[in-house]
Amino acid sequence: MKKLYSIFKQGIIFDNPLLMLMIGLCSAIAVTTNVSNGIGMGLAMTFVLLFSEVIISLFRKLIPTTIRIPIFIIVIAAFTTMVDLVMKAYFPDLSKSMGVFIPLIVVNCIIMGRVEAFASKQKLASVIADGLGMGLGYTWVLIAIAAVRELLGSGTLAGIQVMPASYQPILFFILPPGGFFVFSLFISLNIWLKKKMEASAKNKELVTKKEAA
Amino acid sequence: MKKDMTKLGVTLMLFASLACASLAVVYAFTKESIDKQSEMQLQASLKELFPQATAFDPIQDLVSPNPNFRFEAAYEVKSDMAPLGLAVKATGPSYGGNATLLVGIDLHRSVAGVRVMTLNDTPGLGMNASNPTYYVDKTKKMTFLGQFAGKFLTDPFEVKKDVVAITAATISSRSLTNIIKAAGNAAIAYMDQKAIAAPAEGDASAGDGAEANTQPQAGGK
Numbered sequence: 001m002k003k004l005y006s007i008f009k010q011g012i013i014f015d016n017p018l019l020m021l022m023i024g025l026c027s028a029i030a031v032t033t034n035v036s037n038g039i040g041m042g043l044a045m046t047f048v049l050l051f052s053e054v055i056i057s058l059f060r061k062l063i064p065t066t067i068r069i070p071i072f073i074i075v076i077a078a079f080t081t082m083v084d085l086v087m088k089a090y091f092p093d094l095s096k097s098m099g100v101f102i103p104l105i106v107v108n109c110i111i112m113g114r115v116e117a118f119a120s121k122q123k124l125a126s127v128i129a130d131g132l133g134m135g136l137g138y139t140w141v142l143i144a145i146a147a148v149r150e151l152l153g154s155g156t157l158a159g160i161q162v163m164p165a166s167y168q169p170i171l172f173f174i175l176p177p178g179g180f181f182v183f184s185l186f187i188s189l190n191i192w193l194k195k196k197m198e199a200s201a202k203n204k205e206l207v208t209k210k211e212a213a
Numbered sequence: 214m215k216k217d218m219t220k221l222g223v224t225l226m227l228f229a230s231l232a233c234a235s236l237a238v239v240y241a242f243t244k245e246s247i248d249k250q251s252e253m254q255l256q257a258s259l260k261e262l263f264p265q266a267t268a269f270d271p272i273q274d275l276v277s278p279n280p281n282f283r284f285e286a287a288y289e290v291k292s293d294m295a296p297l298g299l300a301v302k303a304t305g306p307s308y309g310g311n312a313t314l315l316v317g318i319d320l321h322r323s324v325a326g327v328r329v330m331t332l333n334d335t336p337g338l339g340m341n342a343s344n345p346t347y348y349v350d351k352t353k354k355m356t357f358l359g360q361f362a363g364k365f366l367t368d369p370f371e372v373k374k375d376v377v378a379i380t381a382a383t384i385s386s387r388s389l390t391n392i393i394k395a396a397g398n399a400a401i402a403y404m405d406q407k408a409i410a411a412p413a414e415g416d417a418s419a420g421d422g423a424e425a426n427t428q429p430q431a432g433g434k
Binding site: 030031033034059062063064066067070071074075077078082085086088089090092096097098100101114159169171174181 | 220221224225228229232233234235239240245246250254282309310331332333334335336337338340343346380381
């Protein structure tokens with residue numbers, strides 16, 4: 001149980017896919033112009049990641065290594081299309097505002113990376129912990145970046161006006177350069193957080209288990 | 214080696230068929246809801262463009278002269294048998310693939326209003342065309358598509374001249390303007406051909422309630 005928790009924590013902070021592994025950045029910059037997009041994208045991503053990892057992990061002994069990549073892509077693409085269809089059917093507004101980025105989850109390197117590096121070698125329980133950790137790690141970063149960008153760039157949060165009407169939105173934060181700017185701030189925040197947590201862990205003389213990531 | 218290849222091929226095929234089968238299930242499960250959503254969206258938009266209308270009769274023989282623009286559907290808008298105008302669901306190329314707009318043309322040969330059906334442009338930039346709180350003219354609270362309401366097709370329809378562009382999305386602005394123009398011109402040609410015209414008293418002006426734009430055009434920035 002403790003091992004599972006440490007795998008889960010890896011994804012949230014220590015090996016956060018966006019802030020530490022630095023993969024899957026394009027979607028993170030592109031959709032984080034408002035909070036509801038961030039939540040939608042994060043949850044869609046978590047779903048695809050979790051289920052792709054589960055399927056790959058269950059079938060890992062049946063997948064020949066030579067053609068593992070095409071099989072991974074088939075599995076990931078199938079789940080992504082499912083998410084896309086379900087969103088179109090039941091959350092049309094969200095689906096409309098996310099546009100092309102939901103289908104693009106297929107080529108998101110976080111999923112490919114985790115499936116290849118983790119799910120194809122591990123047992124189901126740790127894979128579920130990893131999928132949830134990585135997915136939610138991705139989600140919280142998206143929501144946090146989107147909150148900062150939307151607040152400063154449009155003066156709203158999830159579409160609701162927060163800033164006073166006299167506030168002149170700073171367009172810079174909505175444009176990609178602003179995305180990179182906010183993103184880099186979160187990277188430094190995460191490194192600071194990581195160092196602090198590692199130091200406190202050492203103080204308690206708890207050796208953090210290093211899982212092959 | 215050869216045996217190996219067959220085995221790999223069969224494995225791949227099995228995975229692909231499983232994925233296909235599960236996708237087919239989800240597709241069948243969601244199809245009804247997706248169709249219902251898009252139909253509801255279309256009906257709601259038609260009602261918004263022509264609030265007084267009581268009937269939307271589909272017409273088939275509206276064809277696009279330009280292969281870049283496709284007219285997926287067209288409706289003759291009527292209120293108790295009196296014509297109000299034409300609504301055209303037009304698809305054309307935009308920055309992020311095809312965009313579909315619903316363009317309403319009233320009997321005075323001006324645009325009654327425009328609604329977005331599908332648009333896949335850049336979020337935060339080109340997608341602002343479908344954002345009801347993004348104003349190209351803040352003082353007048355005029356949205357990008359709102360500025361077309363009441364615009365006559367005899368206008369040049371040129372971005373940065375008589376059409377205000379979305380900031381940082383000139384290509385989207387231009388593409389959408391072209392779709393509106395193509396749909397509008399075709400609708401007018403159709404109305405001329407069928408002799409659908411405004412009655413003398415001209416009370417059939419279709420208002421665009423949500424985006425009423427009675428003030429004069431602002432012109433380019």
